[in-house]
Amino acid sequence: MKTLFVAPTRNAVGLTSTALGLARALERRGVRVAFFKPIAQTHETGTDDSVHFARTLLHASIPDPVPLDSAEEQLSRGQLEQLMEDVIALSRQAAQPAGSPQADVLVVEGLALGDRNGYAGSLNADLARNLEADVVLVTSLAGVTPAALADELEIVAQAYRRSDGSGLAGYMLNFVPRELDFGGLLAELRTRSRVLSSGELPLLGVIAQNAQLAEVxxxxxxxxxxxxxxxxxxxxxxxxxxxxxxxxxxxxxxxxxxxxxxxxxxxxxxxxxxxxxxxxxxxxxxxxxxxxxxxxxxxxxxxxxxxxxxxxxxxxxxxxxxxxxxxxxxRMESRVPHDDSERMERMLDYIADRVDVQLIGAKMGMGSGMTGGVPTLSAGDHERRLPPSAFRYELVQRARAANKRIVLPEGDEPRTVQAAIRCVERGIARCVLLASPDKVKAIAEGQGLTLPAALEIIDPESVRPRYVAPLVELRKSKGLSAPMAEAQLEDNVVLGTMMLSLGEVDGLVSGAVHTTANTVRPALQLIKTAPGASLVSSVFFMLMPEQVLVYGDAAINPNPNAEELADIAIQSADSALAFGITPRVAMLSYSTGESGAGEDVEKVKAATRLVQTRRPDLMVDGPLQYDAASVMSVGQQKAPGSAVAGRATVFIFPDLNTGNTTYKAVQRSAGVVAVGPMLQGLRKPVNDLSRGALVDDIVYTIALTAIQATQMESK
CATH class of the missing domain: 3.40.1390.20 (HprK N-terminal domain-like)
Incomplete structure (x- = not known):
């Protein structure tokens, strides 16, 4: 295990957000990350800020830090070594909570420097040394000249450098003015500082000022x-x-x-x-x-x-x-309250986007690899448990690389407009809104948003006539006439599906105000199923606290038979694999193994055998109850020796009633983000939304659709 100690060079440099953002950046790359705050920052009796947000946003299971009162008392009595022993014991708990594997990287946040804790600088150095950590220094340009900053880094680096010259991972530069001549700044810093010019203390990230992150x-x-x-x-x-x-x-x-x-x-x-x-x-x-x-x-x-x-x-x-x-x-301070997780989440993602994780890996002697086309750190040979932040990050990166044109038929729906703006601004996809431009502009203004120049808005009234003849041609076997086609094209979902059918766009996302049937029916009629696919099914990517799970089918097929259930399982496993999730497929039932009988159980047993026959490369087991599939202790008891029980990543429900009810119960009760449903088995990507979808749900579904388009093209 590697340890990174995040330490400030002076007061008010954004230590907590940077430490948590660094952990988020590592987690995105599939590294198993633990977080630890050795000593509480203040004398307040409540939970420390960084501990609270690590538990809430990073879902880290970490022990409480040593209370500041206790630490100061030990220091005043000359009991530094005892304090260090207490800290090391807590660090072991943080790096490997009971019943969990050890972390690959432990991110440790030091004490922020303040007016009344003059001991904090030397204590941080002692902590870093005793934890055998590589140090990431956090500094800023606020209130200092480049020359003063170079001197500051040179002096502080000496306090953390080990006798063999190691111990420095690099530094993060915060609160950088957007208009700064950055090249000139780096040249001046390197000219003045040996530790910077030699590469011993590399720059790991530059965090530009962002007024939105300070909005209370x-x-x-x-x-x-x-x-x-x-x-x-x-x-x-x-x-x-x-x-x-x-x-x-x-x-x-x-x-x-x-x-x-x-x-x-x-x-x-x-x-x-x-x-x-x-x-x-x-x-x-x-x-x-x-x-x-x-x-x-x-x-x-x-x-x-x-x-x-x-x-x-x-x-x-x-x-x-x-x-x-x-x-x-x-004079109001910018400290993030504990109940404002949204603001801190944005802050962590903003910082994580700007951290050079590969450089950190090189400095720490960790191997580098590729996962899903995205650079990752590989700190062990364990099977990858894809955490939600890593899934979202890779989703966005791969969608950006795909650069696909995605049509949104519900172009004047407020959430859809906001999602399209975000996608265009972040380069996730080239979105096309089907709606009156004036109406879209009014909706954007009402939400205080600005429409990007690159956001494409097509007025359906101006383009419908040109799709009449192609629609008649596609449906001539069904006796469709031109007047009938004109009437069908009044539905923007049909219009968007025709654009997809003719190759004018790469994918379609709908469902914020339409039912699943409204979205899927035109796709089945005009896009049709992919070669080799016997049915269309769906999966949800469930962003659980520690990893992403796949639920199928929770949106399309009401009561699949054994053959159809096997097809759904195979499609879902392939979807999981395509998005970086190792598929361990659990065929769910109210019974585990041979403990129960009945028509429903027999259907799941038959479907499991079919999957095992058709795809011997897949890890699949069933029937399994949900707890046997998801909880290790229960799985070992009910299905000993199973490669899936207790470790399932793909959950196949026996029918739509069970699947849809379960996904919504988990989503709402546990506060889990559900991305999807993503449709499987079509020739081209069409994806449905829940009518309760949030803006983020729509953004990630658009990203899924863009990636699907690339995957389908490669096939």
């Missing part, structure tokens, strides 16, 4: 100011991007009432209150309305604006005047 929620503002929540609305969801103080007349500040604006005003500024209410009613998602000086609008104004003031718009009140309130807001 309206709820955080309320807590910070001790504000009274007159109307909570979406205070826990809306984020503050700007503060508008009502010092001017409404015509002079109306242009500032934009998405994310927090309007600070006395309640007796009726003109401002009405303007903010009108902006909200017009669809502008303001961060909130904050009344100062303990005031409130007159009853007549409150009644006039009640629809806005009692809706999703957060309304707050403080006793301080507007000037003092604005001054306090300007």
């Amino acid at each position: 929620r309206t709820l955080d503002v309320a807590r910070y100011l001790g504000a009274e929540l007159l109307n909570e609305g979406e205070a826990g969801l809306r984020r503050v991007t700007s503060t508008v103080v009502s010092a001017r007349s409404v015509p002079k500040l109306a242009h500032l009432l934009t998405s994310g604006a927090l309007v600070v005003t006395p309640g007796d500024r009726e003109d401002v209150v009405m303007a903010a209410s009108l902006a909200h009613q017009s669809g502008v998602p303001l961060a909130g309305l904050l009344f100062t000086s303990g005031s409130a609008p007159e009853d007549s104004i409150e009644k006039l604006c009640r629809a806005a003031l009692t809706s999703t718009l957060p309304v707050l009140r403080v006793n301080t005047n507007s000037y003092d309130t604005a001054s306090r807001l300007s």
Whole structure:
């Protein structure tokens, strides 16, 4: 096992987010990562920030750190060695929790440097040495010149360098201005510092400033100011991007009432209150309305604006005047609250995108390899357990490489518009929205979004006529006439499917407002099944806390017979393999092995035998109950000697009722992201969405579709 110790060079360099982002970057590459905070950062009795987010977002099973009070007491008594023994014992627990395999890499976060812990720098060096760790230094350009930064890195590196010259993995540079001449900066740093010019301390990542990552929620503002929540609305969801103080007349500040604006005003500024209410009613998602000086609008104004003031718009009140309130807001710290996992998740992904993991691997003497076309670290010969972050990362990288054109028939659906914007901005796919351009623009503006120039919007009314003849030709055996074709093409899903059939796009994603039948029926009629496929089935990629599992079929086939169930299992196993998941196929039933009997059990037994005959290369077992398939201790008891029991990655349900109910129960009860359903067995990729799909669900389904298109082309 390798250990990385993440240490700051000075105060306020973004230590926690960088340490967690580094762990996320390693995890993405399929490395088994553990996280550890040896000593609590503060004297607070609650959970340490980094420990909380490691447990919540990295799903790491880690012990509590040594309380800061205890550590300081031991240091004051000269008991450094005892403290180190306590830390090492905890590190072993973190690296290998009970019943789990040992981690490949243990990421350790040191103490942040502050005004009252002058001992932290030397203690961090002792911790790194005792943990036999390679050190990643975290620094920033905030408040220092390049010359001062070079000196700082040179001095701090000496504290962590081992006697044999090893011990330095590299450094991360945070809070870099976007307009910086980066080449000039690196040249100046290397000229001034030997440890940088020699390559002993390589640059592992550059984290540019990003205002979006500092956006607090309206709820955080309320807590910070001790504000009274007159109307909570979406205070826990809306984020503050700007503060508008009502010092001017409404015509002079109306242009500032934009998405994310927090309007600070006395309640007796009726003109401002009405303007903010009108902006909200017009669809502008303001961060909130904050009344100062303990005031409130007159009853007549409150009644006039009640629809806005009692809706999703957060309304707050403080006793301080507007000037003092604005001054306090300007001093609000950027610490991420424990209940704002969304913001920290974005921060970790942002940092992980900018970490050079391969360089870290080279510095630590770890081998490098390739998994699914994406560079990975290989720190052992164990079978890869693909974690959710690695799955999502590889999904995006492979979709980018595919560069496919994906049509979205529900082009004016708000979630779909937002997903398409994200996909285009991140280079995931070339999205095509089927909708009126004016309507799409209005939806984007209502969400405070800007449509990228590369986002393609096609007005269905302008293109439908040219697909009439091709549709008639495709369906002539069914007696389809031109008027009938015109009527069918009024459905944008049919129109999009025709575009796919003619090769104008590479894939189709629908279902945010349409049923599965509405999405699948045109595909079966116009795209048809792939050669060798006897049916179309589906899988969900379930992003469980520790790994990605495959559920099939939970969307298409109501009651498959044994032959069909075997086909679903083989298709699902191949899909798992195509997306980097080692398939261990569990054929599910209410009975395990020979413990039960009945028609349903016999069907699963027959399907299992068919899979074993047709695909002897697959690890498959059944019938298995879900707990026997997923829990190691239960699997060993109920199906001893099975290569699948307790370790299944592909779960095949006996019917649609069971599959759909289970996936939704797991998704909603456990807070698991379910990507899909991804359809299997078609000649070209068409994928359905749940009508409850989130924007991220749509983004990842578009990425799946782009990758499928590449895979189908290669076949």
